[in-house]
Amino acid sequence: MIISLQLESETPLYEQLRNQIIIGIATGALVPEEKLPTVRQLADDLGINAMTVNKAYACLKQEGYIAIDRRHGAKVSAARTCDPEPSPQLEEQLQLIIAQATIQGIGKARFQALCSQLFSRMAYQQP
Amino acid sequence: MIISLQLESETPLYEQLRNQIIIGIATGALVPEEKLPTVRQLADDLGINAMTVNKAYACLKQEGYIAIDRRHGAKVSAARTCDPEPSPQLEEQLQLIIAQATIQGIGKARFQALCSQLFSRMAYQQP
Amino acid sequence: MIISLQLESETPLYEQLRNQIIIGIATGALVPEEKLPTVRQLADDLGINAMTVNKAYACLKQEGYIAIDRRHGAKVSAARTCDPEPSPQLEEQLQLIIAQATIQGIGKARFQALCSQLFSRMAYQQP
Amino acid sequence: MIISLQLESETPLYEQLRNQIIIGIATGALVPEEKLPTVRQLADDLGINAMTVNKAYACLKQEGYIAIDRRHGAKVSAARTCDPEPSPQLEEQLQLIIAQATIQGIGKARFQALCSQLFSRMAYQQP
DNA sequence: GTGGTCTAGACCACA
DNA sequence: GTGGTCTAGACCACG
Numbered sequence: 001m002i003i004s005l006q007l008e009s010e011t012p013l014y015e016q017l018r019n020q021i022i023i024g025i026a027t028g029a030l031v032p033e034e035k036l037p038t039v040r041q042l043a044d045d046l047g048i049n050a051m052t053v054n055k056a057y058a059c060l061k062q063e064g065y066i067a068i069d070r071r072h073g074a075k076v077s078a079a080r081t082c083d084p085e086p087s088p089q090l091e092e093q094l095q096l097i098i099a100q101a102t103i104q105g106i107g108k109a110r111f112q113a114l115c116s117q118l119f120s121r122m123a124y125q126q127p
Numbered sequence: 128m129i130i131s132l133q134l135e136s137e138t139p140l141y142e143q144l145r146n147q148i149i150i151g152i153a154t155g156a157l158v159p160e161e162k163l164p165t166v167r168q169l170a171d172d173l174g175i176n177a178m179t180v181n182k183a184y185a186c187l188k189q190e191g192y193i194a195i196d197r198r199h200g201a202k203v204s205a206a207r208t209c210d211p212e213p214s215p216q217l218e219e220q221l222q223l224i225i226a227q228a229t230i231q232g233i234g235k236a237r238f239q240a241l242c243s244q245l246f247s248r249m250a251y252q253q254p
Numbered sequence: 255m256i257i258s259l260q261l262e263s264e265t266p267l268y269e270q271l272r273n274q275i276i277i278g279i280a281t282g283a284l285v286p287e288e289k290l291p292t293v294r295q296l297a298d299d300l301g302i303n304a305m306t307v308n309k310a311y312a313c314l315k316q317e318g319y320i321a322i323d324r325r326h327g328a329k330v331s332a333a334r335t336c337d338p339e340p341s342p343q344l345e346e347q348l349q350l351i352i353a354q355a356t357i358q359g360i361g362k363a364r365f366q367a368l369c370s371q372l373f374s375r376m377a378y379q380q381p
Numbered sequence: 382m383i384i385s386l387q388l389e390s391e392t393p394l395y396e397q398l399r400n401q402i403i404i405g406i407a408t409g410a411l412v413p414e415e416k417l418p419t420v421r422q423l424a425d426d427l428g429i430n431a432m433t434v435n436k437a438y439a440c441l442k443q444e445g446y447i448a449i450d451r452r453h454g455a456k457v458s459a460a461r462t463c464d465p466e467p468s469p470q471l472e473e474q475l476q477l478i479i480a481q482a483t484i485q486g487i488g489k490a491r492f493q494a495l496c497s498q499l500f501s502r503m504a505y506q507q508p
Numbered sequence: 509g510t511g512g513t514c515t516a517g518a519c520c521a522c523a
Numbered sequence: 524g525t526g527g528t529c530t531a532g533a534c535c536a537c538g
Contacts, residue, residue, distance in 0.1 A: 010521095012527080012528060012529085013528080013529075014528080014529090019223050022223065022226050022227060022230070023222060023223060023226045025226070025230060026225070026226035026227070026229045026230050027226070038509080038510065038511080039510080039511065039512095040509090040510085040511090048529085048530090049529060049530050049531070050511095050530095050531095051529075051530080051531090052528085052529065052530085054511075054512080055528090055529095057511085058512095062316070065230070067389040068389065068510095068511070069388045069389055070388065070393070070394065070510075070511080070536095070537060070538065071388065071510085071537090071538060072510085073509095073510060073511075074510095074511085084232055084233050084234065084237050086228065086231070086233055086237070086238075086241055087231070090224060090227060090228060090231075091241065091245075093220070093224055094224055094241065094242070094245060095150060095245050095248075096146050096149065096150060097217060097220055097221055097224065098153070098242065098245045098246060098249065099149050099150045099152070099153035099154070099249065100149060100153070100217060101213065101217060102153040102246070102249045103149070103152055103153050103192065104213070104214065104217070105211060106211050106213055107211065108242070108243070108246045110211045110213075111213075111242065111246070112239055112242060112243075114213055114218065114221065115221070115225065115235070115238065115239060115242060116235070116239075118218075118221060118222050118225045119225060119229070119235045119238070122225065122226065122229040124229045124230055134323045134324065134325065135321040135322065135323055139324070139521075139522060139523090140324065140522080140523075141522080141523090175325075175523080176522095176523055178522095178523065179522080179523060182522090182523095264536095266512080266513060266514085267513080267514075268513080268514090273477050276477065276480050276481060276484070277476060277477060277480045279480070279484060280479070280480035280481070280483045280484050281480070292524080292525065292526080293525080293526065293527095294524090294525085294526090302514085302515090303514060303515050303516070304515095304516095304526095305514075305515080305516090306513085306514065306515085308526075308527080309513090309514095311526085312527095319484070322525095322526070324522060324523065324525075324526080325522090325523060325525085326525085327524095327525060327526075328525095328526085338486055338487050338488065338491050340482065340485070340487055340491070340492075340495055341485070344478060344481060344482060344485075345495065345499075347474070347478055348478055348495065348496070348499060349404060349499050349502075350400050350403065350404060351471060351474055351475055351478065352407070352496065352499045352500060352503065353403050353404045353406070353407035353408070353503065354403060354407070354471060355467065355471060356407040356500070356503045357403070357406055357407050357446065358467070358468065358471070359465060360465050360467055361465070362496075362497070362500045364465045364467075365467075365496065365500070366493055366496060366497075368467055368472065368475065369475070369479065369489070369492065369493060369496060370489070370493075372472075372475060372476050372479045373479060373483070373489045373492070376479065376480065376483040378483045378484055393536075393537060393538090394537080394538075395537080395538090429538085430537095430538055432537095432538065433537085433538060436537090436538095
């Protein structure tokens, strides 16, 4: 799995890292129970500080995406509860995106097609 | 149009303000050519610093959502060109949302239904 | 409110700090909406690093005990939802304490008396 | 007696083990003078490192819960003196729990009922 | 060798 | 001036 960070971006490094790992899980690039690289290893590979990676891992752990096994380091968590109720935050973010898309002139059909395309990349295996 | 800010939120105040104005434009609460309140006026109404409102307006101007005329104040821009190519940033944000939704167990059908519901609230009038 | 940290303790400094603030809220030493000292201020007062205080605040924020207002710093959150269902973690911790007490020879009556005494110190004002 | 360890937990494995043995003693699952499994035996059963079990036993010995006889292995200690003075550590832990419960909205009555329920599971036989 | 904790010092976004 | 972020380097608990 390839991770690319933009040092000049507005979004913090740890958040970029978190986002890319989430996408990696959803797309199947990282499968459940897969071992993630160690904090130091990933920090070296990316050329950033270990605490930055540590913070990203802590976020992901707190959000339930990964779990820390003291014996073998971090690994991808098993799937969430299959509760198909979208969280209000997700809905709020989606509303903003749809508003922006609407103003840009992207209609519902075009947007849904884009969603379909993005969904087709997701290979996350529900248990 | 009602604007409500959450002082305890993670997202900066100016960004909350920007987001709500964008949603206001898309939903039709603010129509093109409509004059926005003065920086000072809005700051007083919301009980926040004028610089914060200023920054939100500057963002919106830089993104093309509003135009600032020194004589008449800020007003909503005319609609964009009807170019149905989604911006890469929008696609990136949408990808992250879809990834999170997928892991949460929200399938494509459920997601599309949510999009439809949100689109139905948008009444932005294409010129 | 007095905060005393034990540098030689097993428990991390940020956790000691977190615990004492929680107790402070419950005992009424800190009332809801009260402004907490700034990260740097408290760090100086306690003679520890600002990031340690920062981490304690981040924990408390994440657990809902305090809220960060970008304009005025950290303040004690309003009360939680009045849901009288004890969390499983709390029950687990309590079970261990009661087990230890039992082995030490502290009976149910003695224990309940101790609880009463501790509860009487709590002046947390439900809204 | 059943021991279940959570590898992903925050609490160290040796501490989980220690806690469960303490609870086992208090509930009567382990009776005084009962012989505990060998370090190596228990480590194999649980699928963990022998040093981890060793550390748990060392803790329990140091706290007086078990006695280690080089000839006969580890066995549960005889009951403590019936001194109903709670240790300051226990009181401190209990204070934190009660503070959290108070903020969660759990009142004294509800808490006392929970204690009663937990006490009823304890069958530790005072000598 | 792993993650967790702590320190010291720096810069920046926010208000 | 506030909290948030990042860095570099150190020590320790855990397994």
